Amino acid sequence: MATRTFIESIRETLAGEMRRDPATIVLGEDVGRKGGVFLATDGLYAEFGESRVIDTPLTESMIVGVSIGAAANGLRPIAEIQFADFIFPAFNQILSEAARMRYRSNNAFGCPITIRAPYGGGVHGALHHSQSVEAFFTHIPGLKVVVPSTPHDARGLLRSAIRDDDPVLFFEHKKLYRSVRGDVPDREYTIPLGSAAVARPGTQITVVAYGLMTHYALEAADTVDDEGISVEVIDLRSLRPLDRGTLLESVRKTGKCLIVYEDNRFGGYGAEVAAIVAEEAFDYLDGSITRLAGPDVPGVPYNHVLEDWFMVSPAKIADAIRTLAAY
């Protein structure tokens, strides 16, 4: 067992998968000599060379579109979009092409690509280096969307994503890269896509989260625990497919559900979670299904006062827990 930061875990997983499967390639902006702007691919260029670690032009549509074609002809591309905020030039390739290739060809062709993208706010990234973009992609059948929160899960989920025969979007919260450390087993393990984790067991309220918000929810749960409120934190880990079983089992047990996400509130991923809980666990509920999310402004403002206002925080989550607990 080794202790790793979040980004070390990702880097080592990429290297391990590239050693295991010669069909894997990494492509993206600055992923080569520089090793990525966050150094997620550091060392890959030296080990695997420029043919398998490809510095692309600043062309996100090309990064994804070329990955789709390369996958059709026997490679297993791992694409990096430098910031999730810059993924939109590739949206058409992801939506109209990658997600639909298998369905539209009646299973004649697949699209085994992984698209990694750093996302999230609280890092002084302002409107265009802070976004949570998952809701755009969780809406699309044919895609899988993964958001790990720990070094352990990042490794197991990234292995599964790379080995999956369908397109997977793998969103990594930038703030976790170096702030989170954790045990990562040396053994070759995977975590199936579509399995949530009970990050903290509890009895009175279920808090549903993913990515950075899992950590904030755990902090908040510690805080209110001292006040006598027992919180169960569900870390979804995979947003599509969604582990409905773990989610619903928890809510049926606690009777209260708070969904925390960093994205804009309106139409965000939490809305789908709320709808599922309402439809499938209504009889168990003892309080309003509640969402705590980013405000509905077009992006995270830069100034630290405004950024703090935007971001969901452990304190805001604790307040929302207290309100729901008192319902």
Add this chain to the structure above:
Amino acid sequence: MGRSTAPSGLGDAVGLSDEQLVGMYRQVALARAIDERMWVLNRAGRVPFVISGQGHEGALVGIMSAFRRGHDWIVPFYRSIAACLTFGMTPRDLLLAQFAKASDPSSGGRQMPGHYGSAAHNILSTSSPVATQILHAAGIALAAKLRGTDQVAVTFMGEGASNQGDVHEALNFAGIHHLPFVFVVENNGYAISVPASKELAVRDVAVRAAGYGMPGVIVDGADVLGCYPPAAEAVRRARAGEGSTFIEAKVTRLTAHSSDDQQTRYRSEAELTAERARDPLPRFRAQLRDAGVLDDALEAEIAAENLRQVDDATEHAEGEPDPTVDTALLYVYAEDRPPAAGA
């Protein structure tokens, strides 16, 4: 002029035998016969939609004759009937797509007609947003280069699609990496109703190749034989590791954009009549007859055989079952599997 038993010499300069020339003629004529049948079926109310490649077939057969079927890759678009035929898709395959039947190899009836694909023939499934496919072809070429497969990827689109940003991104990448890739623009002068003068800031799309460090070649798409040598050179370059080639074929669109379009709203009768002279099929036929490669008997035999195949394909496809709704959820993901038989 009758057919001679001695070699005609017509294809000598470009390295094509008389037998190959006849084979190419068969394909051009077959593509046309299939296409015409699709329109008949549409006008008879038996299929809801047609998108057509009439006028483009000569360029496609001329170009595709330079590629290796079963080895190289095509990423087609909706006017690629002739290209798909050259790579082994059959009239039945194309008519099954037209009728959108369960056994349609392109999509099992899921896509609109004209969206061809076949894993068995290295023809990648294609979509409707134009020009997206060029990046897939570049990716296929990248994989071919990295894996050392000696394959070449070719893709096609109209000059209208060629203005999309994906084209710039793909050609730039192909140019940087000297990919074994051939880009064919079938310039028929119209993007549905918008003439080339309102689509392109240049007269010849191929001049844009200079911006990507690759040769840009212009061919007359009405001249089937003339399309072959530049394609053969492009394929040679690709296999030799010398990089990509941009080919612009000046073609004519003999039909409306699709069965839902009426081109007399934006093209004059005089223009349409003049464009008929740019039909590659009668021109190729006359060229082969003049050289003694084709005579009345062979021409009639080919026409009869093509008609037989088109009739067979029509009858077969129309009689095939529709997909059933219990299959509609399948293949969103790889793990989706049909229920086991008897389950």
